[in-house]
Amino acid sequence: MILTKAQYDEIAQCLVSVPPTRQSLRKLKQRFPSQSQATLLSIFSQEYQKHIKRTHAKHHTSEAIESYYQRYLSGVGKNGAAPVLLELANEVDYAPSLMARIILERFLQEHEETPPSKSVINSMLRDPSQIPDGVLANQVYQCIVNDCCYGPLVDCIKHAIGHEHEVLLRDLLLEKNLSFLDEDQLRAKGYDKTPDFILQVPVDLGQA
Numbered sequence: 001m002i003l004t005k006a007q008y009d010e011i012a013q014c015l016v017s018v019p020p021t022r023q024s025l026r027k028l029k030q031r032f033p034s035q036s037q038a039t040l041l042s043i044f045s046q047e048y049q050k051h052i053k054r055t056h057a058k059h060h061t062s063e064a065i066e067s068y069y070q071r072y073l074s075g076v077g078k079n080g081a082a083p084v085l086l087e088l089a090n091e092v093d094y095a096p097s098l099m100a101r102i103i104l105e106r107f108l109q110e111h112e113e114t115p116p117s118k119s120v121i122n123s124m125l126r127d128p129s130q131i132p133d134g135v136l137a138n139q140v141y142q143c144i145v146n147d148c149c150y151g152p153l154v155d156c157i158k159h160a161i162g163h164e165h166e167v168l169l170r171d172l173l174l175e176k177n178l179s180f181l182d183e184d185q186l187r188a189k190g191y192d193k194t195p196d197f198i199l200q201v202p203v204d205l206g207q208a
Contacts, residue, residue, distance in 0.1 A: 044149070097150040169196060170182070170197070
């Protein structure tokens with residue numbers, strides 16, 4: 001099904017007032033039942049990433065970080081089981097996974113002797129059980145599983161889809177009896193840039 005610009009703009013306009021959660025995506029599907037889940041997710045991701053790039057800086061000022069952290073501490077102090085961090089992210093219109101990173105970094109700065117490295121932060125976001133505070137670990141987990149645009153879960157899904165498409169492309173090239181070099185072969189030959197495949201003899205796939 002071909003998506004017109006008018007349809008795209010209508011969907012994009014609906015995204016202005018919704019948070020980037022899986023619940024919002026389900027509501028979007030109900031609003032536009034004729035569009036596939038993949039199409040809606042693609043538009044959702046593109047539009048929200050544009051928004052995040054425009055507003056990223058304001059969420060990373062020292063004042064904003066401290067405000068978010070104090071609101072987090074106050075919230076979990078009242079009810080540690082409530083989705084405090086997720087609700088905070090939605091309230092200030094910031095990606096839940098990115099908000100989780102801000103709070104996790106701030107927490108570790110306060111409780112660790114040395115500033116946390118990027119690799120340590122990434123590892124904890126991939127596996128919140130590594131976080132040395134059970135309440136925060138649960139809060140981060142809630143943000144990760146409810147974010148459909150950012151975070152390690154989304155990265156894993158994107159990687160899986162990319163691998164699936166690579167396999168499908170390889171099968172198509174083999175089916176067409178086309179000679180090609182794959183990524184590993186290109187790297188072995190010293191190529192700096194290694195796309196998934198390069199045809200050894202350029203052809204028009206439509207005529208192959």
